[in-house]
Amino acid sequence: MMLNILIDDKKIEAEEGKNLLQACLDNGIYIPNLCHVKDMAHPQASCRLCFVEIEGEKKPVPSCSVTVREGMRVKTDTPSVRRLQRSAFHLLLSRHFIECKVCPANRKCELQKIAKFLKVGLKSNYPLLLPKAVLETGKQETDESHPIFNYYPNRCVLCGLCIHVCRTTHGIALLTFAKRGIDTVISFYGEEDVSRLPGDKCLACVNICPVSAITLKSLS
Amino acid sequence: MAHEEILSEQEAIEKDIRSRVAAFEKARGNLIPILQMIQEKQAYLPPEAINTVAAHLEIPVCEVYGVATFYNQFRFHPPGRHPVKVCMGTACHVKAGDVILENFERKLEIREGQTTPDREFSIERVACVGCCALAPVALIGDTVHGHMAPSKVEGLLLRIRIEKEKAEREKVRGER
Incomplete structure (x- = not known):
């Protein structure tokens, strides 16, 4: 059964039982994520990047661990969501050795992609x-x-x-x-x-x- | 002890471990009790023992390793005859216990958690040993050395090595 959900004022349809992150990605709405792949039975929710705000819930939640519900209203770009994502991202970078120029991942690196999306640099705000x-x-x-x-x-x-x-x-x-x-x-x-x-x-x-x-x- | 004797003793221990492991029921929940049993018998987890456990429980070797490395109670190097324990409790930390640790590491050319190739010394970091007034503290064997300083490290190690040489010389003299 297909469910109707509203993401950032955009109506999308998602299959029942799917997780919210997958539903968004399938509909071309990007949410930063590292530890999720399609059809994962039990998302680990360990990267702490895929936060969204859902109407009716007090705090932002990691979208990979939420199953879609009919009539769900979701925001993916609120200030508190971005703050959480940037903090999590900088924590990841605090133990990441940066030498993009010689790194084989250069230009296809998820970290570079996420940094660009979140409009932050690759230098961590936290002590290395x-x-x-x-x-x-x-x-x-x-x-x-x-x-x-x-x-x-x-x-x-x-x-x-x-x-x-x-x-x-x-x-x-x-x-x-x-x-x-x-x-x-x-x-x-x-x-x-x-x-x-x-x-x-x-x-x-x-x-x-x-x-x-x-x-x-x-x-x- | 002659080389063959050490080898046969080692073999006997391994055989003993294998039979003890076999006595455990093949259940994932037994992984940690088995590892604890081996550590108790052998004082560390040798690679052969990890393979034995994985084969018995039919789980990947790396999974056994992953679980074992998660817990501080398991060690992967045999303890030395003179285990060096450097205190990293609050008082010793404030009094630069990490510098003492680094000095032992440099002088013995091993890292924390490792054992020298001659199995004379091993280094461990421990939380409070209970004599904070003497900070920074290091234990060599059961002897407490308080008010440690980087300059004392070499002397302590040298004394143990000289004592060992002396004992060996006396042994040789006694045999004559």
Whole structure:
């Protein structure tokens, strides 16, 4: 069944059961997001970028975790929504190593796209939380433990899409979040044995990464 | 101890771990209890043990690693014979405990959470050890060293190394 909803005074139709973020994106209304992909059963709502205001609700809510309802009235560009998005974005950037010129994601990077959309620069308003060694040497860390991929923890935004796509492709995830808090990284632990890997055949995690934090070794 | 002896002892421990792991029911909920059991027996989680657990519970190795690294109680390097614990409690923090930690790291050429290749020393950061008046504090083994200063670090490590050499020399003399 199709439901009618009103977004920024624009009438759209959305299928029942869909989440609000997907409904907006399908109708050409962009809401910044990093950790969401189409048809995700349980959106993680971890990037904190897809906030919207819904009439009747006190505070802005992440649109990926809201299911569309008939007659819903939504605003995607109120001052409080933008404030939340900019704060979340700057927090993400506070642990992001910026060297766009030599970064393989340059020009197709989600962060650049979101910065442009939110009309903010890529320099964080918050103190940088990069590891000491990175700040001192001006060189980012590289995890080269995987035989095929390189992982760049200081680029990674920890959206978890690589884990999600790996799990949906192979039934189990061959990578994982490791450690916690500010030290959290993606880890390929235990998958160093090339014979057990899908190898060059599966580049799902490389292709889905919005910031090129996982790249093919042969290309870097 | 001879090299073969260490190896056979290691093998015995691994076999023991494998049989203990096998005794657990194959349920995801048992992951942390199993890891705790291994850590209790071996004082750390060696890579082989992580593989054993993953195979038993039929979950990816990286998932076991992900869970284990989330908790501070699990360690991935064997503790040294002289574990160095640097206090990072409030008082020690204010008195620049991080500088002490950095000095130990530099002198031993390992990072916090790691063990020297000869397994003599390991470094850990701990929260308050309960003698804030002596801040900054470091523990080497069970001995508390209060009012630590960067200049004291080298001397402490040297003393332990000299004592070890002395003990070895006496042992050799006793055998003669």
